[in-house]
Amino acid sequence: MAEALVSVVPDSFGGHLPALVAITGMPLSLAFTPDAYSFGVLPVLAHTAEGFGIEQAEVARAAILGRMTTGFPLSPLTASTFILVGMSGVQLGEHQRFIFRWAFATTLVMTAVALLTGAISL
DSSP states (O other): OHHHHHHHSOHHHHTTHHHHHHHHHHHHTTTSOHHHIIIIIHHHHHHHHHHTTOOHHHHHHHHIIIIIIIITTTOTTSHHHHHHHHHHTOOHHHHHHHHHHHHHHHHHHHHHHHHHHTSSOO
């Protein structure tokens, strides 16, 4: 799968894969369970990045920025989200509408800091 993805992704775009993974991680938390993303999607993305000369660890660091930090409290596919909204007495849809902007903005700030410090490359 990674080889097919490398053949489709333009060479000029391949170097930006860690930043793309960082930015899309939080919105993808709405579509994938943590296990599905971590064990299904992320290895393919990491091997794809390796095809462009990027270390797999860099893609993993990028994925943590949105998935494991701001994505969990938003995802309907994570049990802790239901505990959170149940204990606070808020409906899940209301919670997601309110927190999405803040979570995505936080992800963008963390991505910018990671790019500035060299934790991930652009």
